[in-house]
Amino acid sequence: MPELPKSVEIVEVAARDGIQNEQTILSVDTKLELIRRAIDAGARRLEVTSFVNPRRVPQMADADDLAARLPRGAARYVGLALNARGFERAVAAGLDEANCVVVASDTFNRRNQGVGTEDTLATWAEIAQAAKGRIGTGLTIGAAFGCPFEGEVPLARLLEVVERAMAHPPDELALADTIGVASPADVLERVGAVRRAFPDVPIRLHLHNTRNTGLANAWAGIMAGAVTLDSSLGGVGGCPFAPRATGNIPTEDLVYMLDRAGISTGLDLDGCIAAAEWLEAQLGHTLPGMVMKAGGFPAPEAA
Template identity: 45%
Template sequence: MARPTRVEITEVGPRDGLQAEPKFVPTEVKIKLINELIDAGVKRMEFSSFVSPRAVPQLADVLDVLNGVDRRKGAVLAALVPNAKGAIRAAEAGVDEMIVFVSASESHNQKNVNRSTDESLAGFAEVAKIADEAKIPVSAAIATAFGCPFEGNVPAERLGYVAKHFVDFGFKSVALGDTTGMATPPLVTRNVRYLKEHVPELPVHLHFHNTRGIGLVNVVAGLDEGVTHYDSSFGGAGGCPFAPKATGNICTEDLVYLMNEMGIETGIDLEKLMHIASEVEDAVGHPLPGQVMKAGPRLQLHGMGDVQTAVG
């Protein structure tokens, strides 16, 4: 299959990137970052989550953030909703899109939301009804889609089982989440092909973490299967707080740089992203793992006087 010539990147940094940060990022800083992302050309992002503030204190200001963002430029502001209560709050707030999530593995779903996979799926029926009444589209995500830290490999059939429920609920897409960075190119190929064959009604998105250093390699595997939608986080921030040794998402600047070098359009300004990533580092108070934010694009040239000359 020919690789796509354009991809859509969903920025998940304001939600997935910040959710586990111990230092609270001020609301006004979050609003500033989101507005800057929109100005940089980001057309869709997970801006926050309607989870319990006790569970994720970092995102307790979801309503204030939404009310503070400049929504006149048309970017889709999506929010994670864990259940019907969250969906009601999201609908009342007027989000552009809701996102629901469930783990492919039973054990991780129990750790993540304290219920079985089937219990989560049953709850999505009410979410779908609330969203439909509010005329808000719903996307879905499957966590641990490429492997579970407690159970190991996850069969492709398990993904199909979950995804078919999403079709029944009328959800618009399914994102395969590499929650603990267990994805490899062969698994990406297998899972994408399986869903395209068995659940063709549902467009596949990919959400990779860089836990083992091959996040962007997995993106290329997805491109080879024709996938056009990818999630990423500014500076590579993030990581699931309910999965051992989980690290950050693939980095938005690194992903955009890769797409630029492959001749694939994103519509996102790389220089602006690099500046935003530096601001995020200041906000969280520690270095982020992104590479391009440190090194710059490959053709960012330097003067001869910038480097000392060898002696001897």
């Protein structure tokens, strides 16, 4: 068995990817309370909003207002940006990082961002240059394990897009299983291939649990050398532009697994469970997380 890392970073994404596909649109005050509860549970890096067209994603229409009211100094805040305008809004909002996206399949890139992958790669080159000295950058390769419109995304295609993107290196590169189709073998192969090609860039994984493989894929990613994982409280989440792309890995499930393996995350399991239960009440429907229902490891019964 490979040596386990001592720690893994978790990026809490409930306030962005978690709620962007929900029918219930949360108020700014409710979103800020969600962020506060996540921070109280130990989250120190959070993706809090996306700077996108509010007509396409109405759940994110309050991005600038939310950013202006964030509790500064408590954590690092990330905003999603799909184009140059969104990037400049993230900078103006004073966020710590802009997370940009290039989709590995051209069809999905057009559905998600309105232009082809080539156009978005060109935009990324401009953003990477403009970001220097202004804001941290992450670049997510969407549909890195499969596309809802084109089907399989060959490894050669993924590496081609990564190589083009890495001509202008981000601070961090993420591989996203946007529609939750990856297997642990896929994760081992693709994270390994990217790490061999670009050993110096930190790898983050954005995994969806659509087909109940999310935690297994997270473990495979850690074994392959990914150092950061995205997750959302309660497992809430989904992409508005990808059919059936349901929930993220539940944060509390991920924390439980890593705690039991002796891998530190800095998050408190009970605090994560309480925050997930609170979010479930705000959204008004059952969330898919398992540990929020079962609790942590049971205490022994008294003799």
